[in-house]
Amino acid sequence: MIRIKSAHEIKLMQEAGQITAAARAAAGALVAPGITTRELDEAARKVIVGYGATPSFLNYNGFPASICCSVNNEVIHGFPGGRKLKEGDLVKIDVGAKYMGYHGDCAETFPCGKISDEARRLIEVTRQSFYEGIKLAREGQRVSDIGHAVQAYVEANGFSVVRDYVGHGVGSELHEAPEVPNYGNPGRGPRLIAGMTIAVEPMVNQGGYQVKTLSNGWTVVTVDGKLSSHYENSILITKGDPIILTVLPDKK
Numbered sequence: 577m578i579r580i581k582s583a584h585e586i587k588l589m590q591e592a593g594q595i596t597a598a599a600r601a602a603a604g605a606l607v608a609p610g611i612t613t614r615e616l617d618e619a620a621r622k623v624i625v626g627y628g629a630t631p632s633f634l635n636y637n638g639f640p641a642s643i644c645c646s647v648n649n650e651v652i653h654g655f656p657g658g659r660k661l662k663e664g665d666l667v668k669i670d671v672g673a674k675y676m677g678y679h680g681d682c683a684e685t686f687p688c689g690k691i692s693d694e695a696r697r698l699i700e701v702t703r704q705s706f707y708e709g710i711k712l713a714r715e716g717q718r719v720s721d722i723g724h725a726v727q728a729y730v731e732a733n734g735f736s737v738v739r740d741y742v743g744h745g746v747g748s749e750l751h752e753a754p755e756v757p758n759y760g761n762p763g764r765g766p767r768l769i770a771g772m773t774i775a776v777e778p779m780v781n782q783g784g785y786q787v788k789t790l791s792n793g794w795t796v797v798t799v800d801g802k803l804s805s806h807y808e809n810s811i812l813i814t815k816g817d818p819i820i821l822t823v824l825p826d827k828k
């Protein structure tokens with residue numbers, strides 16, 4: 577069942593979203609050659625806890641950290657740890673925070689030092705595919721209109737969209753209905769209604785869209801070993817343009 581949020585719930589989700597975005601930014605700002613992915617995790621966790629929130633991912637189905645940190649060919653669900661980042665790495669940071677009972681969920685791909693032109697283009701196309709998708713994220717459209725726009729933009733730029741993992745509703749649960757695929761025909765799935773909150777999260781591969789899960793049971797990698805990029809925000813559906821919930825808090 578898709579839950580429509582009340583004005584009060586939306587306010588709490590905006591607060592959770594800002595905390596989540598602050599954690600993403602804090603971890604992302606540290607991405608540089610030599611830092612470990614565990615240090616990025618600690619930075620994000622400190623921000624979340626500092627706001628009186630809790631990391632949504634920590635212990636979620638047994639996940640061992642506050643962020644997913646996925647590097648290069650890793651698509652999602654990488655474990656932070658002792659891995660030292662190297663010049664040229666593509667570093668995906670996915671983070672969630674729960675505040676006053678509501679979750680924010682967002683992700684971004686950060687370049688480590690100098691990266692190749694192709695890797696930079698992959699990051700930019702992934703980010704822009706999110707914005708192309710959410711042009712259709714408004715009351716009256718259907719859920720699959722978003723993914724259709726994402727896929728069309730990504731494939732027009734010569735990359736591919738991961739199909740095995742999708743965006744999702746977000747609210748008092750980290751993952752709620754509906755599923756929000758990043759591919760497929762338009763005009764399918766539930767109709768969008770003002771007050772729905774969803775996480776739109778294109779995962780874009782440099783090569784083929786096929787992915788597989790490593791033996792740790794979590795980390796998803798590209799089958800062809802090529803690069804992958806991820807960008808995500810939690811958004812609020814309205815009668816007009818959607819409102820991005822995972823934005824940095826206003827500087828006071």
Ligand code: MG
Nearest residue numbers: 681775777808
């Ligand atoms: Mg998500």
